[in-house]
Amino acid sequence: MDDKFKMILSACTEDRSNVIAKGQSAWSRRCGIDLLLKMLLVYINSIGLRHAPESTIYVDEIKNNNMVSNLRDTAEICDAEKATFICLxxxxxxxxxxxxxxxxxxxxxxxxxxxxxRVLSFIGSECTVNDSLARFLIKRMDNYVARIGYQHPFILMTDHHFYSTVIAMNDHATSAVLQHGLIGDARFFSPVRATYFYAWSKKSAVLVNSEKAVDAGTYKFSKLMRLEPKHYVESFADAKRVLLILSSSKTSEQISHRIEPLLNLQNRFGFKLLIKMHPGSLFSINELRDAVSTSDVELYKEEKIEAIDFDFAFIEQSTAALDVACLGTPYIVIDESLDSYFSEYQEMLPTASNPDELLRLTVEFSLTKYMPAYTSFLEQEIDNGQCRIDSLIHRLQNECGSTYGGRYGK
Incomplete structure (x- = not known):
């Protein structure tokens, strides 16, 4: 193995280990059966009259509705019908x-x-990752990218998933990764492997701490900020449909702990409680249903936040706070961590660190009091919805076209 291939293998193995460490540790996952099926799907999707890409190539690797929607919106706005995909x-x-x-x-x-x-030889193995299969699949994706050619840039949902990493670390391909979440857990954005990292804001670009980071904005939030608010409530007593967005709760016990004070509030104020799972939740909708002690609750799994009818929200620390803020809907952040991403906002945003504080903040809530905080939050995190990705991608296209085969920004 040459040094470059060793680097790619090491990066892919590290990313795979992080996925497994999150609780997805079944034998088939450690073996890489899902990666094998993804590569097979790429070949099946590729069957048809051969033609060279006309514009940017968008790599759809992560099964997350919000991220897929953002990638598709970016493709539609920047390249319309000329956009080409690698769908995994x-x-x-x-x-x-x-x-x-x-x-x-x-x-x-x-x-x-x-x-x-390679699969059969891994049966019974206690190893974290099937290195033999990983090597084989890396070479297959690298061969696939080489056959496409390097005249067009690749836009990635992340450069810390297996196949996107292979593309990002290809010395001949120009690539840019779209920020997909708050800049918190460094395992999922650092180091930047693509040519560029398109950050949501100046703040995010600084947190990435890489010369490859560009303050680009995102169509995910610029679209939401153009929507008219569905409701307007000044105090919590005005709320009729209240949404709880889960992200950090992972077990039935944790979910029950989170829901209990909201059920007490429901008994007091008489609102309809809605609960939405995080796209990356490790529990199933059935496990969530079992954890809810009442049937008077609506559960949501894959629905986009903007598609749900609600007029107030409780949010465990997650990107969802930005979605809700962009919609102009009031919310309270539930953050029981001492060193979370939202720690810096605890004196500004309505933030509850325990059930008693949650109840107090809710009863005393005033939209007038917190509206400046919501506005400042959007300014810091997403530059108030400004987006420059269109011009940046077109610049990438010009770079690739004028200097075929090179890699830029390294």
Whole structure:
């Protein structure tokens, strides 16, 4: 193995270990069966009359509705019908890159045949990651990217997932990663492996702490800020539909602990309680249903926040605070950590660190009091919805076109 391949393998293995450490540690996950199926899907999606990409290539790797929506919106706004995708999570016959008929079929068949012994040899292994299969799949994706060519930039949802890492660390490909969450856990954004990191704001660009970080904004929030608020409540007593957005709670006990004070509030004020799971939740909708002690609650899993009808929100520390703030809906942050991302906002935003404080803040809530805090929060985190990604991507396209084969910003 040359040094560059060792670096890519090490990066992919590190990312895989982080996924497993989050609780996704089944044998099939450690073996990399899901990665094998993703590569197979890429070949299947690639079957069709071969044509070169006309514009930017968007890499759809993460199964997260919000992130997928942001990637698709970015593609639509920047490249419209010329946008081309590499889809690793779904069958996409129309916008996916087409590589002919014989080549992708041949690659799909040989992928299965050559992967089988690597999978079988991992049976019973206690290793964290199947290195043999990982090496094989890295080479396959690198070969796929080389066949596409390097005339167009790659836009990534992250550069800390397996195949996106392979693309980001390719010396011949120009790439940019879209910030997908608050800059908190460094494992999922540092180091920056792509050519550029398109941050949501000046603050995020500074937190990334990389010369590759650019204050670019995001269409995810600029779109939301253009929507008219559905409701207007001055105090919590005015709320009719209250949304709890879970992100840090992971067990039935933690969920019950979170819900209990809200059920007490529900008995007092008579609102309808709605609960939404985080896209990356490790518990199922059935486990959430079991943890809720009353049937008078609406549960949501995949729905976008803006598609839910609510007029007040309780938010465990997560990006959802930005979604809700952009919609102009009042909210209270629930943050029981001492060193979370939201710690700096505890004296500004309505933030509860325990059930008693949650009850007090809720009863005393005044929108007039906290509106300046919500406005300042949006200014710091997303530059009030400003977005410059369109011009930045077009600049990337010009760079690739004028200096074919090079890599920029390194």
């Amino acid at each position: 999570n779904s069958y996409s016959p129309n916008r996916h890159i087409k590589m002919g008929v014989f080549w992708p079929i041949f690659k799909a068949v040989t992928l299965v045949v050559l992967s089988l012994p």
